[in-house]
Amino acid sequence: MRRPLVLWATAISSALLAYRFYRLPAPLGNDVQLGAAVDPDKAEGPHQHRRRKCDEHAKWVAKMVALHNATLVLTVDRKGCANFTNLQKAIDAVPDHSSSRTLITLDAGVYAEKVVVWSNKTGVTLQGRGNLASVVAWNDTANSTTGGGTFASATLSVLADGFAAHNVSVQNTARPASPGEAGGQAVALRVAGDKAAFHLCGFYGAQDTLLDERGRHLFRGCVVEGSIDFIFGDARSLYLGCTISSVANAGEDGASEVTGSVTAHGRASAAERTGFAFVRCSVVGTGRVWLGRAWGPYATVVFARCHFDDVVAPGGWNDWNEPGRQQTAFFAEYDCTGPGAANVTRRVPYAKQLDQREAAPFMDLSYIDGDQWGLPPMLGGVAVASADVI
Numbered sequence: 320m321r322r323p324l325v326l327w328a329t330a331i332s333s334a335l336l337a338y339r340f341y342r343l344p345a346p347l348g349n350d351v352q353l354g355a356a357v358d359p360d361k362a363e364g365p366h367q368h369r370r371r372k373c374d375e376h377a378k379w380v381a382k383m384v385a386l387h388n389a390t391l392v393l394t395v396d397r398k399g400c401a402n403f404t405n406l407q408k409a410i411d412a413v414p415d416h417s418s419s420r421t422l423i424t425l426d427a428g429v430y431a432e433k434v435v436v437w438s439n440k441t442g443v444t445l446q447g448r449g450n451l452a453s454v455v456a457w458n459d460t461a462n463s464t465t466g467g468g469t470f471a472s473a474t475l476s477v478l479a480d481g482f483a484a485h486n487v488s489v490q491n492t493a494r495p496a497s498p499g500e501a502g503g504q505a506v507a508l509r510v511a512g513d514k515a516a517f518h519l520c521g522f523y524g525a526q527d528t529l530l531d532e533r534g535r536h537l538f539r540g541c542v543v544e545g546s547i548d549f550i551f552g553d554a555r556s557l558y559l560g561c562t563i564s565s566v567a568n569a570g571e572d573g574a575s576e577v578t579g580s581v582t583a584h585g586r587a588s589a590a591e592r593t594g595f596a597f598v599r600c601s602v603v604g605t606g607r608v609w610l611g612r613a614w615g616p617y618a619t620v621v622f623a624r625c626h627f628d629d630v631v632a633p634g635g636w637n638d639w640n641e642p643g644r645q646q647t648a649f650f651a652e653y654d655c656t657g658p659g660a661a662n663v664t665r666r667v668p669y670a671k672q673l674d675q676r677e678a679a680p681f682m683d684l685s686y687i688d689g690d691q692w693g694l695p696p697m698l699g700g701v702a703v704a705s706a707d708v709i
């Protein structure tokens with residue numbers, strides 16, 4: 320069955336039409352809903368209203384198609400203007416082991432779903448309409464996954480290589496566990512594929528928000544909110560221009576008690592090449608946090624040119640109650656500012672202050688070999704919203 324090629328293509332300047340569009344085998348996914356409910360309050364007829372709504376959606380999709388070099392485009396919304404009303408259905412429609420790119424647009428709305436990008440769904444770009452505008456939310460915890468544990472609690476799991484996301488947020492809305500309460504770990508994003516890039520995204524949760532498990536990853540201009548170990552795993556990742564927000568409890572004995580940690584890096588041996596690098600990020604929020612705890616003996620975490628509010632504990636770092644790790648962990652800062660960085664003489668003795676030459680390898684895309692795949696989308700050769708970062 321032949322289908323007309325891409326209706327929205329007319330809206331794109333021909334110079335940008337370096338894209339090929341493929342047809343998927345008919346019939347379309349059974350999730351396609353073209354007869355969805357319309358707003359009865361509008362003076363105009365329901366059909367005109369729906370068309371107008373869908374025109375706006377189609378225009379936005381056309382812009383995003385122009386921005387990304389994708390071979391296949393799949394659209395998701397909650398209004399009945401798109402191919403799917405559910406993100407997982409769109410992921411399932413991505414060709415297996417594809418070497419070309421599939422763009423999935425996610426219109427504004429809250430998608431109450433637990434989503435998995437299986438390892439065979441390679442080369443997906445997920446484009447939303449803004450952090451907090453396009454939201455994927457679920458509320459599993461280590462407890463509620465019946466045996467699956469913390470890793471299985473993720474709202475969005477990215478197991479495939481070559482994933483990119485722009486302008487979406489991922490939330491785990493489970494009730495935050497009380498300090499010391501077991502089973503309340505609640506992951507928003509789990510990323511275990513290689514070469515994954517997140518631009519202008521948000522990750523919201525409490526304990527264990529972002530499982531940065533393995534592979535090379537970029538987080539650019541993102542917000543990460545959490546309390547304990549809320550960026551954890553054994554990946555090699557660059558966090559560029561991100562806002563790291565602590566929602567740890569303020570602590571019983573006032574501001575001095577440390578109730579959380581930004582990172583828990585899991586590097587197990589000297590032979591691994593993993594680490595978390597934070598560049599031009601700010602650490603803000605409520606409860607006191609360490610910059611990192613040595614989850615793995617060779618935990619490697621660097622904060623360079625960052626701003627620390629006074630939520631950063633004066634000691635800075637924690638050895639996970641394993642004093643032996645003080646010799647093997649690499650916990651370092653370079654040229655950070657703000658109240659939480661004002662008096663580094665109070666840092667634990669094994670924390671390092673780097674000089675420019677020592678910090679340089681952690682400070683750009685080469686740290687994650689991301690000089691190609693880590694770049695923001697280009698429109699007419701100009702980076703979109705690259706602005707101050709990179």
Ligand SMILES: *[C@@H]1O[C@H](CO)[C@@H](O)[C@H](O)[C@H]1NC(C)=O
Nearest residue numbers: 322325326343347394401402
């Ligand atoms: C998605 O929707 C567009 C616009 O209605 C249509 O042209 C395209 O064929 C659909 N694609 C799939 C895979 O259903």
Ligand SMILES: *[C@@H]1O[C@H](CO)[C@@H](O)[C@H](O)[C@H]1NC(C)=O
Nearest residue numbers: 337338388389390418419420
């Ligand atoms: C677009 O993608 C195709 C293959 O998917 C690639 O050959 C081409 O170089 C890409 N173009 C740009 C401008 O990135």
Ligand SMILES: *[C@@H]1O[C@H](CO)[C@@H](O)[C@H](O)[C@H]1NC(C)=O
Nearest residue numbers: 414415416436437438439440
């Ligand atoms: C893709 O992965 C899913 C989940 O692991 C599996 O069910 C499916 O069979 C895989 N497809 C192929 C073609 O391997």
Ligand SMILES: *[C@@H]1O[C@H](CO)[C@@H](O)[C@H](O)[C@H]1NC(C)=O
Nearest residue numbers: 448449450485486519703704
């Ligand atoms: C991201 O969303 C913001 C707010 O809606 C918008 O101004 C910006 O252009 C978007 N950028 C990208 C790359 O999607």
Ligand SMILES: *[C@@H]1O[C@H](CO)[C@@H](O)[C@H](O)[C@H]1NC(C)=O
Nearest residue numbers: 457458459460463492493494
């Ligand atoms: C998730 O939300 C549902 C609906 O509000 C609720 O019934 C369930 O107990 C919640 N699960 C967890 C683990 O918080």
Ligand SMILES: *[C@@H]1O[C@H](CO)[C@@H](O)[C@H](O)[C@H]1NC(C)=O
Nearest residue numbers: 460462496500501502503504
């Ligand atoms: C998880 O389950 C354990 C054992 O049933 C229970 O003690 C604990 O309170 C639960 N935690 C949460 C956050 O529900």
Ligand SMILES: *[C@@H]1O[C@H](CO)[C@@H](O)[C@H](O)[C@H]1NC(C)=O
Nearest residue numbers: 633634661662663664665666
């Ligand atoms: C820095 O911390 C040290 C050790 O706690 C303290 O003696 C010193 O007065 C502090 N300096 C400033 C400027 O706060």
